Amino acid sequence: MSLTDQERLELHALCDALVDAATTDAQRARLEEWLATSEEARRCYVRALALSASLMDYAGEMQAEAPDAPPGSGRVIRPATWVWALGSLAAAAVVVLAFWLGAAQQLSGPDEVASTAQENGESIARLSGAKDSHWTGRALQAGEELHRGQRIELAGGMAEITFDSGAQITLEGPASLDLLSAWDAVLHRGTLKANVPPEAVGFRVSNASVNVVDLGTEFSMIADENGATEVFVLKGAVETAARDAAGNEAPPVVLREKQARRFARAGGSEVRDHDAKLARFMRKVVFERFARPVQYTHWSFDGAGDDFAAADGGDSPPRFHSLTDGAIAQMRAAGYRHSGMHFDGQFSAKAAFPGIRQRSVRTVAFWIKIPADAPLSDAGAMVSWPLGGVGRSVAIGWNRNPAQSPLGVLRTNAGRGYFAGSTPLRDGRWHHVAVVFSPKAKGDKGEGGMQLRQYVDGRLETASAKHFGKRGKGADTLAAATEDALWIGRAMDRAGREQFRGTLDELFVADAALTPREILHLLRENKPAPPEMLAAQ
Amino acid sequence: MDSAPNADRNKQLMRLMTQHQRRVFGYIYTLVPDRHDAEDILQETSVVICEKFEQFQPGTDFAAWACQIAYWEVRRARQKFARAKVVFNQEVVDAIAQTAAEMIPEASARHEALAHCLQKLHPRDRELVLTRYEPGCGVEIAAQRSGRSLEAAYKALGRIRKLLHDCVSNQLSLEDAT
Numbered sequence: 001m002s003l004t005d006q007e008r009l010e011l012h013a014l015c016d017a018l019v020d021a022a023t024t025d026a027q028r029a030r031l032e033e034w035l036a037t038s039e040e041a042r043r044c045y046v047r048a049l050a051l052s053a054s055l056m057d058y059a060g061e062m063q064a065e066a067p068d069a070p071p072g073s074g075r076v077i078r079p080a081t082w083v084w085a086l087g088s089l090a091a092a093a094v095v096v097l098a099f100w101l102g103a104a105q106q107l108s109g110p111d112e113v114a115s116t117a118q119e120n121g122e123s124i125a126r127l128s129g130a131k132d133s134h135w136t137g138r139a140l141q142a143g144e145e146l147h148r149g150q151r152i153e154l155a156g157g158m159a160e161i162t163f164d165s166g167a168q169i170t171l172e173g174p175a176s177l178d179l180l181s182a183w184d185a186v187l188h189r190g191t192l193k194a195n196v197p198p199e200a201v202g203f204r205v206s207n208a209s210v211n212v213v214d215l216g217t218e219f220s221m222i223a224d225e226n227g228a229t230e231v232f233v234l235k236g237a238v239e240t241a242a243r244d245a246a247g248n249e250a251p252p253v254v255l256r257e258k259q260a261r262r263f264a265r266a267g268g269s270e271v272r273d274h275d276a277k278l279a280r281f282m283r284k285v286v287f288e289r290f291a292r293p294v295q296y297t298h299w300s301f302d303g304a305g306d307d308f309a310a311a312d313g314g315d316s317p318p319r320f321h322s323l324t325d326g327a328i329a330q331m332r333a334a335g336y337r338h339s340g341m342h343f344d345g346q347f348s349a350k351a352a353f354p355g356i357r358q359r360s361v362r363t364v365a366f367w368i369k370i371p372a373d374a375p376l377s378d379a380g381a382m383v384s385w386p387l388g389g390v391g392r393s394v395a396i397g398w399n400r401n402p403a404q405s406p407l408g409v410l411r412t413n414a415g416r417g418y419f420a421g422s423t424p425l426r427d428g429r430w431h432h433v434a435v436v437f438s439p440k441a442k443g444d445k446g447e448g449g450m451q452l453r454q455y456v457d458g459r460l461e462t463a464s465a466k467h468f469g470k471r472g473k474g475a476d477t478l479a480a481a482t483e484d485a486l487w488i489g490r491a492m493d494r495a496g497r498e499q500f501r502g503t504l505d506e507l508f509v510a511d512a513a514l515t516p517r518e519i520l521h522l523l524r525e526n527k528p529a530p531p532e533m534l535a536a537q
Numbered sequence: 538m539d540s541a542p543n544a545d546r547n548k549q550l551m552r553l554m555t556q557h558q559r560r561v562f563g564y565i566y567t568l569v570p571d572r573h574d575a576e577d578i579l580q581e582t583s584v585v586i587c588e589k590f591e592q593f594q595p596g597t598d599f600a601a602w603a604c605q606i607a608y609w610e611v612r613r614a615r616q617k618f619a620r621a622k623v624v625f626n627q628e629v630v631d632a633i634a635q636t637a638a639e640m641i642p643e644a645s646a647r648h649e650a651l652a653h654c655l656q657k658l659h660p661r662d663r664e665l666v667l668t669r670y671e672p673g674c675g676v677e678i679a680a681q682r683s684g685r686s687l688e689a690a691y692k693a694l695g696r697i698r699k700l701l702h703d704c705v706s707n708q709l710s711l712e713d714a715t
Contacts, residue, residue, distance in 0.1 A: 058670070
């Protein structure tokens with residue numbers, strides 16, 4: 001006998017009470033009786049409970065990590081605070097996954113696990129090149145992401161590691177290197193050469209004998225089995241601090257170009273064969289590199305007439321349309337290069353962008369100029385788009401909440417959390433902004449996790465990231481949520497209803513997690529880095 | 538060093554577990570309608586799946602196989618539960634388990650359809666229901682954040698779940714019809 005509508009309603013109410021842990025004994029008995037006797041009631045029950053299990057999944061889908069501070073910056077952000085909305089279900093997934101990896105250890109031997117055990121971690125670097133490399137354990141592939149806490153064991157040959165800060169290390173095997181963060185590594189043994197661009201000043205390599213902080217330079221280190229380490233400065237300068245057996249650091253000493261020093265537990269000394277070693281470090285190495293095709297969409301805002309708001313190239317390039325009364329061509333203003341698009345706190349625009357909502361790797365980069373006196377009411381999003389399929393969004397703007405982060409710093413709201421950087425943008429000057437989204441593969445720290453990196457003027461931002469429970473409610477969220485589009489000048493769901501005031505120029509959207517070098521190329525050359533340049537770097 | 542077939546097998550295990558974990562959790566949750574208990578059982582289940590993975594026949598239904606293991610883990614866990622925690626008697630759990638196992642194939646379609654239905658909700662309702670299910674939250678926090686009384690939040694959640702349930706069913710019947 002099938003259930004009546006009234007019975008169905010009652011059954012739903014009982015299931016709700018069960019899910020919310022609010023059943024009385026009588027209700028529980030009533031539900032049990034139904035489930036014991038009616039197949040239809042059981043089907044109804046299974047669907048109701050599965051709905052709640054699915055809602056747990058969707059509600060916990062957003063989790064993210066932000067990069068950390070360079071050493072010595074005085075701001076330490078603990079990993080626990082970066083992982084927001086990593087709830088109990090997602091956490092269970094991590095534990096389960098960790099266990100599987102543990103089980104794999106028994107099955108496959110310690111070597112493989114030493115590297116695969118890092119798969120859960122936050123990505124902080126990648127293997128950008130290799131030459132005749134042999135690995136202890138699983139072979140790393142060019143292009144592979146490397147994770148916080150990962151140990152690189154190079155048995156022979158050479159490997160090039162590019163950190164998210166932009167620092168680049170060439171490692172010569174046999175060598176053992178621990179990756180601590182985008183700004184920090186430990187050389188246990190072997191030879192390395194570090195190339196640190198100005199954007200990554202503060203990058204540090206240490207071990208038991210010495211702590212080397214880069215001041216913008218190229219330097220090399222050779223660490224032997226006993227921990228004695230020789231430091232050579234090829235260009236620029238580094239700050240070195242000897243460490244004694246107890247780990248205490250001596251006052252720092254600056255080494256300059258062509259200078260070298262040997263550090264051992266017994267103390268500092270001169271380096272033998274100085275010239276020969278220096279010459280060896282100056283050799284050019286040709287690496288096998290990983291190349292991936294990257295699709296860029298670029299709005300230069302330089303086109304004549306109506307093409308002002310169209311992306312460059314293609315037969316029917318994406319084109320911004322005004323969402324307000326003003327014609328879009330009237331928003332042309334002096335840009336960082338030629339003209340840009342000016343936002344007056346009223347105007348906003350939208351362009352159809354198929355696929356933008358997908359939680360895939362993406363980089364969004366642009367130049368922005370925000371008046372120094374921009375009021376808090378004009379802290380609307382510069383760029384915004386939908387995220388996933390349940391009405392969440394990404395909005396890149398500046399922080400207007402002093403309780404959360406400094407006023408005026410770059411702030412990306414993503415889903416139900418935000419990342420705030422450290423460089424004030426509200427100063428009437430042009431700044432280059434790049435935000436890199438790397439959603440993790442399912443299974444890494446729960447399903448659908450996301451890692452986000454913010455670069456301002458080419459430098460990886462220190463960031464704080466938090467989950468916020470309550471989101472602003474816009475009347476047009478629903479309509480907006482169904483569109484695959486890119487909004488500029490306001491958030492797509494218009495949280496708080498702020499609009500943006502300032503000027504935007506050279507907007508790039510790339511379907512890849514751009515490397516620091518690729519971001520610098522956009523900043524300097526205003527065009528995608530050609531593969532041959534990346535290969536020859 | 539590991540042999541290549543073992544490494545492949547481990548990769549296959551990881552892939553399958555990642556792919557089907559949500560479904561296995563949903564199955565466990567219908568038998569043990571307490572989130573934390575269900576998560577604990579999911580973890581125990583994963584351990585057994587790892588141990589027994591050699592017995593799994595590639596090409597057969599992994600979700601069904603994993604749910605069988607989950608069923609026995611549920612039974613084991615129930616034996617350890619305090620009396621107050623046991624919601625249904627074993628006969629009823631067995632009956633639900635059978636129905637739930639038969640319904641595994643439709644679970645994915647309903648999960649996907651739910652994403653679409655969440656979009657259709659009024660933003661205020663969507664916010665309430667997602668907050669309710671957010672890890673570490675519950676009805677009380679959802680009520681506070683939405684400025685509702687606890688009673689009003691319970692009522693609203695009941696209404697929203699019913700809306701979502703009907704929307705999912707409606708959408709699947711539409712898809713079947715096309």
